[in-house]
Amino acid sequence: MKKYVGKRIFSVIVTLFVLSLFIFFLTHSTAGDPASNMLGSDATEEQVEQLREELGLNDPLLTQYFNWIADALKGDFGDSYFRKQSVIEAIGECITPTLELALYAEILAIIISIPCGIFAAKKKGAATDLGVSAFALVGLSVPCFIYGLLLILYFGVDLGVLPVSGYKTIEEYGTSEHFSYMVLPIISLALTQAPLLTRITRSSMVEVLSLDYIKTAKAKGLKGTTILTKHAFRNAFNTILTVLGQSIGSLVAGAAVIETLFNIPGMGQLVVNAVLKRDYPLIQGLVLVISLVYIVINFTIDMLYGVIDPRIRVSGKS
Amino acid sequence: MTEKNKELLRVENLKTTFKTVRGTVTSIDGVSFSVGKGEILGVVGESGCGKSVTSQSIMRLYDEKKLVTYEGEIFFNGENLLEYSEKQMRTIRGNKIAMIFQDALSSLNPVFTLGEQISEALMLHQGMKKKEAMVKAEEMLRLTGIPAPEKRVKCYPHELSGGMRQRAMIAMALCCQPELLIADEPTTALDVTIQAQILELIVKLNNTLDMGIMLITHDLGVVAQICQRVIIMYLGQVVEEGKIDDIFDNPKHPYTMGLIKSIPTLNTNRKEPLYMIKGTVPALGQEGGGCRFCDRCNYATDKCKNTPPEIMDIGANRKVRCHNYSEITKL
Amino acid sequence: MKNTEKGIGKEAIRESRKLKLKIFMKNKLAVVGLVITILIVFLGVFADVICPEGPYVMDIAKRYIEPCGEYIFGTDKMGRDVFARIVYGIRISLLVGAVTTLVTFIFGMVLGMIAGYFKKVDNIIMRICEALMSIPPVLMAIALMSALEPSITSVIMSLCIVYTPQIARVARGATIAAKENTYIEAATAQGASSLRILLHHIAPNILSPVIVQGTYIFATAIILEASLSFLGAGIPAPAPSLGNILYEAKEGIFTANWLTIYPGIAMVLTVLGINILGDGLRDVLDPKSN
Numbered sequence: 001m002k003k004y005v006g007k008r009i010f011s012v013i014v015t016l017f018v019l020s021l022f023i024f025f026l027t028h029s030t031a032g033d034p035a036s037n038m039l040g041s042d043a044t045e046e047q048v049e050q051l052r053e054e055l056g057l058n059d060p061l062l063t064q065y066f067n068w069i070a071d072a073l074k075g076d077f078g079d080s081y082f083r084k085q086s087v088i089e090a091i092g093e094c095i096t097p098t099l100e101l102a103l104y105a106e107i108l109a110i111i112i113s114i115p116c117g118i119f120a121a122k123k124k125g126a127a128t129d130l131g132v133s134a135f136a137l138v139g140l141s142v143p144c145f146i147y148g149l150l151l152i153l154y155f156g157v158d159l160g161v162l163p164v165s166g167y168k169t170i171e172e173y174g175t176s177e178h179f180s181y182m183v184l185p186i187i188s189l190a191l192t193q194a195p196l197l198t199r200i201t202r203s204s205m206v207e208v209l210s211l212d213y214i215k216t217a218k219a220k221g222l223k224g225t226t227i228l229t230k231h232a233f234r235n236a237f238n239t240i241l242t243v244l245g246q247s248i249g250s251l252v253a254g255a256a257v258i259e260t261l262f263n264i265p266g267m268g269q270l271v272v273n274a275v276l277k278r279d280y281p282l283i284q285g286l287v288l289v290i291s292l293v294y295i296v297i298n299f300t301i302d303m304l305y306g307v308i309d310p311r312i313r314v315s316g317k318s
Numbered sequence: 319m320t321e322k323n324k325e326l327l328r329v330e331n332l333k334t335t336f337k338t339v340r341g342t343v344t345s346i347d348g349v350s351f352s353v354g355k356g357e358i359l360g361v362v363g364e365s366g367c368g369k370s371v372t373s374q375s376i377m378r379l380y381d382e383k384k385l386v387t388y389e390g391e392i393f394f395n396g397e398n399l400l401e402y403s404e405k406q407m408r409t410i411r412g413n414k415i416a417m418i419f420q421d422a423l424s425s426l427n428p429v430f431t432l433g434e435q436i437s438e439a440l441m442l443h444q445g446m447k448k449k450e451a452m453v454k455a456e457e458m459l460r461l462t463g464i465p466a467p468e469k470r471v472k473c474y475p476h477e478l479s480g481g482m483r484q485r486a487m488i489a490m491a492l493c494c495q496p497e498l499l500i501a502d503e504p505t506t507a508l509d510v511t512i513q514a515q516i517l518e519l520i521v522k523l524n525n526t527l528d529m530g531i532m533l534i535t536h537d538l539g540v541v542a543q544i545c546q547r548v549i550i551m552y553l554g555q556v557v558e559e560g561k562i563d564d565i566f567d568n569p570k571h572p573y574t575m576g577l578i579k580s581i582p583t584l585n586t587n588r589k590e591p592l593y594m595i596k597g598t599v600p601a602l603g604q605e606g607g608g609c610r611f612c613d614r615c616n617y618a619t620d621k622c623k624n625t626p627p628e629i630m631d632i633g634a635n636r637k638v639r640c641h642n643y644s645e646i647t648k649l
Numbered sequence: 650m651k652n653t654e655k656g657i658g659k660e661a662i663r664e665s666r667k668l669k670l671k672i673f674m675k676n677k678l679a680v681v682g683l684v685i686t687i688l689i690v691f692l693g694v695f696a697d698v699i700c701p702e703g704p705y706v707m708d709i710a711k712r713y714i715e716p717c718g719e720y721i722f723g724t725d726k727m728g729r730d731v732f733a734r735i736v737y738g739i740r741i742s743l744l745v746g747a748v749t750t751l752v753t754f755i756f757g758m759v760l761g762m763i764a765g766y767f768k769k770v771d772n773i774i775m776r777i778c779e780a781l782m783s784i785p786p787v788l789m790a791i792a793l794m795s796a797l798e799p800s801i802t803s804v805i806m807s808l809c810i811v812y813t814p815q816i817a818r819v820a821r822g823a824t825i826a827a828k829e830n831t832y833i834e835a836a837t838a839q840g841a842s843s844l845r846i847l848l849h850h851i852a853p854n855i856l857s858p859v860i861v862q863g864t865y866i867f868a869t870a871i872i873l874e875a876s877l878s879f880l881g882a883g884i885p886a887p888a889p890s891l892g893n894i895l896y897e898a899k900e901g902i903f904t905a906n907w908l909t910i911y912p913g914i915a916m917v918l919t920v921l922g923i924n925i926l927g928d929g930l931r932d933v934l935d936p937k938s939n
Binding site for chain 2: 126213218222235
């Protein structure tokens with residue numbers, strides 16, 4: 001187990017290193033000069049040159065990279081060009097709505113998809129299975145903003161019962177207000193996540209159900225539901241968990257579209273605005289932070305794996 | 319031991335048909351036999367002859383809604399299991415009839431400890447509390463001769479050796495003191511030395527717990543060691559039945575003869591090639607109109623090609639399914 | 650001897666192809682997917698025959714006309730024919746999806762095969778792929794778009810960078826598995842060059858899983874392009890893509906729902922057709938997964 005953890009930590013560090021290189025050079029290979037972007041077209045050449053010097057843009061690339069990394073390790077991603085605050089402040093301000101949204105959506109997606117997947121696997125080949133599979137296939141083909149637009153059309157425009165834009169914190173406005181603003185974004189995101197989770201649950205359950213130990217469990221006299229939920233699901237859960245980790249990560253990013261659509265001041269919207277305004281320090285910081293969240297989630301899940309699957313606990317292999 | 323000869327299980331004309339994509343396949347066709355209380359019955363045949371299907375049909379383990387239909391009767395203690403509801407069946411499985419499988423590694427759930435897996439049946443059938451069941455699980459492991467059972471209850475299947483896993487399987491099957499144990503190739507996946515130990519354990523448990531055992535194997539040598547009676551199966555049918563000594567000393571069916579001939583012994587001349595039954599088991603559904611064995615039989619006549627033989631009672635507790643057994647035996 | 654063996658091999662391959670086609674055609678759903686996809690592709694390819702006037706004709710006098718005989722899907726805020734925009738949008742979406750799939754297929758195959766075959770570079774290539782895959786696709790794509798001039802080519806480039814690692818990973822796994830085969834060992838023992846082994850022995854054997862992954866990339870690339878365009882960071886206006894048509898529809902959502910509904914349906918059908926087709930292909934090429 002120790003070896004396993006060590007190996008994973010090492011690979012996370014390598015990944016982060018490559019990632020930081022990628023992000024840094026991505027934002028420095030661009031045509032536009034941030035200094036002249038910031039100052040606008042009225043600025044004189046001296047002003048631009050002075051700003052370039054201040055921002056360290058005249059240093060060799062490698063020096064710039066190491067400075068950036070050194071600062072980043074201290075939690076300092078520099079200042080946003082356009083927001084009058086540091087990158088880390090901007091992220092801190094915007095992270096809560098995104099995490100809330102992702103968390104709620106993931107929970108809803110799990111509630112929908114895991115029972116559906118198990119049920120479909122149990123009734124493999126029957127009408128219910130075909131129904132669930134067909135829904136999952138259609139669901140997989142719908143981008144989240146289409147769900148969002150349709151929900152806005154129906155609940156916001158036709159029925160007019162739910163707000164379609166904005167964000168209210170729990171602390172200030174209370175739970176019901178908070179959720180009335182969140183419900184449509186949550187459903188849109190959950191509906192994009194649920195089909196994949198359903199499919200994975202179904203296929204891994206189908207696989208497990210064909211294994212020998214399921215027969216052993218039946219030969220013991222266990223009930224069908226016990227076999228399904230205890231013996232089969234515990235084994236299928238590993239696969240489901242991996243996909244769950246990936247889906248939480250993609251939710252944080254996928255929130256970008258939904259946050260823009262529903263005008264929620266989260267990280268997604270921050271990313272989109274940063275990209276549209278070419279606010280490079282902010283882009284760098286955001287990509288790094290979101291990827292870090294993604295990596296940490298997957299790392300945690302890998303560790304959970306070790307707890308859940310006794311085989312990995314011992315051998316250290318996945 | 320007064321009830322030794324009392325009948326425990328009687329299978330009458332069992333026919334198991336599977337629904338597949340290409341239509342239905344009758345996997346076993348009119349199988350009849352019985353197991354007495356405390357008796358060890360050997361069920362022998364090549365792979366694909368329907369041994370495992372027979373055993374799993376007795377437990378009704380196949381998915382009856384989609385996969386399989388059973389015909390015939392399976393009397394267990396005088397009651398027809400095929401008339402039982404699924405709920406009633408669950409009180410039989412793991413409780414009155416238990417089963418051990420060939421590959422203990424894949425038959426044990428990898429994410430639960432041995433203790434958890436053994437105690438499950440105890441809590442289910444005997445209404446034990448978790449703690450009590452765990453104690454009993456440890457006791458069962460000790461009974462099967464696993465060293466340091468107090469540690470092993472907390473082990474996962476992959477942490478044990480093959481022999482120990484099979485012992486754990488046996489402990490799991492026996493924890494509720496079943497009246498019938500179906501052992502499906504329990505030693506095939508094991509080394510020869512471990513094989514002998516497991517067989518010895520089965521015999522010992524048979525003596526102490528007085529349960530009937532159906533030992534399914536492709537290995538006549540194993541049968542010779544521990545069984546009292548044996549049935550030989552070929553392509554979904556019983557072709558010969560009798561006491562173990564009778565079968566070995568005086569086989570009646572050409573298939574049985576072939577099987578016995580192909581066992582290597584210390585007296586076998588090593589320079590001569592080992593005897594082989596010619597051909598292979600034909601696929602199900604491709605058997606012709608006559609005797610199912612006739613393509614591989616050295617003694618087949620025209621009658622064999624056209625008329626399927628019935629199983630015949632030939633006295634002295636022996637049965638055989640062959641038109642020409644009396645002529646063949648004389649040869 | 651060799652010739653006859655080869656002949657038998659070809660015969661067997663032809664047989665197995667026939668069988669695969671049969672399995673595919675038997676799968677009614679897959680055929681439905683095929684029909685949808687053919688229809689959509691037809692619309693995309695013959696866009697200028699179906700709507701010869703093109704997607705850009707504006708007429709301020711005809712803003713926000715509800716669907717009617719002349720404009721079956723209505724008009725948008727600039728009086729453009731929504732049907733024409735959808736048809737041309739499908740063309741662009743399909744183009745983006747197809748080119749992305751093709752390019753990632755080629756690069757991913759090559760990278761994956763090199764990584765899988767040559768142990769020395771495996772670590773380097775796979776670390777880079779892993780790092781790239783640790784950035785969620787939407788985020789990665791918009792970050793890349795921030796560094797590029799907004800154009801169709803940039804969108805395709807971004808998508809290729811997003812998806813190549815995925816193909817590479819699948820190809821690498823399949824290569825490693827294929828390398829275990831005895832015939833590869835035999836070829837190596839006979840002194841065949843690495844290039845020959847890769848092209849003649851490994852490439853044909855890893856095609857199936859890579860193609861299956863490729864169909865998923867086709868579908869998700871279309872969705873990702875739409876998401877980018879929907880965020881305003883994708884295909885630049887006025888060129889229509891299914892994503893930016895929906896982006897513009899947002900403004901009129903309270904008054905003109907047809908601007909959302911019809912492009913939405915077109916979008917879903919396009920992706921759905923490809924997804925069903927992909928599932929059908931997977932069943933044929935990778936029977937185990939079913």
